[in-house]
Amino acid sequence: MKKLFLALLLLQSSLVVAQAKNGSVAGAEETSDMSAYGTRVVVKKPPKYSVQGHQYYEDENKLASVYVNGKKMRRAYVRYNTLNDEIEVTEVFNILKKENIRVVLDEGYVYKMLEYEGTKQFFVFLKEGKNSLVMKVEKKIKQGQNAIDAYEKTTNDKYIEKRNYFILKAGGELLKIRLKQKDILKVFEDKKSEIEKYVSSKRLNYKKENDLMRIVGYYNTL
Structure with missing residues (x-):
């Protein structure tokens, strides 16, 4: 009888744990959106934090064409994550950092890889040509402050965006400008x-x- 009681207790505990795990998954906020191919895809929204703003350059997913070695490979909704220096796609994969990658957004700008400070990084090409105007977007979290008296307000952490501009010369030289x-x-x-x-x-x-x-x-x- 004692063994039966212990078995039932273990079974009940395992069910509680499973329900807790399932509840956390079900609680994740999801929305549906149309993919670039006209099919419905599930887009998982990031969990809500106390940090104001977001880490992306775009406020929402943007439709783009992805080229590899000059060949158009796919249409997809993309968003640039400034913290990870990655281009995220609604189909749940990130574009690898390769020199032959070119992401052309319908909004009128382009993402391409450039060598900068010893690493390959994504840059926004605002104006392409013999000489190009390019931009590096970075975001950092600015810590909020707790009010120490009734005359001050408590502020939340928030994302701060920084834009650096460059001219990519015809010979390949990358010149930072203000x-x-x-x-x-x-x-x-x-x-x-x-x-x-x-x-x-x-x-x-x-x-x-x-x-x-x-x-x-x-x-x-x-």
Whole structure:
């Protein structure tokens, strides 16, 4: 009788553990979305933390074309994870870091691999051409603070985004720049006067990302 009681107790314990595990899975938030091929796929949302914001460059999944060695391989919804330096796909796999990878988003920008600080990293190509405007996006978690008196507010941890801009020259040199007139004209010093006239005539601003894209595009025509 004692052995039977112990067996029943062990069985009950195992069922409780199994239910707890199943409950944690069922509690995971999932949504369905249309894949790039028109079929329904399940997209698992990350668990909710107290950190404000998110670690992605895009606010939501974006439709893109993935090329390998110049050949279009697939259409997929993608999102760039700045913390892991990985491009995530709704079909639940990450794009490997290879030089021949090119991810073209319908939004108008491209992800490609570049050698930077001794490692291969994903960069956002804002303007492609003989000379390209590229951007490195990074996010870090800024720690919140607890209120120490009634006059202060408790703040949560949150993601802080940092953007670094570069000019990828025709010869392959990667030059870091700030969105300042002095830095930009130094990179394009061989056509400095033409750039200054163009910026003035079009009323462009060196500090604006979209205007810098136009400047780089114009430089490539000179």
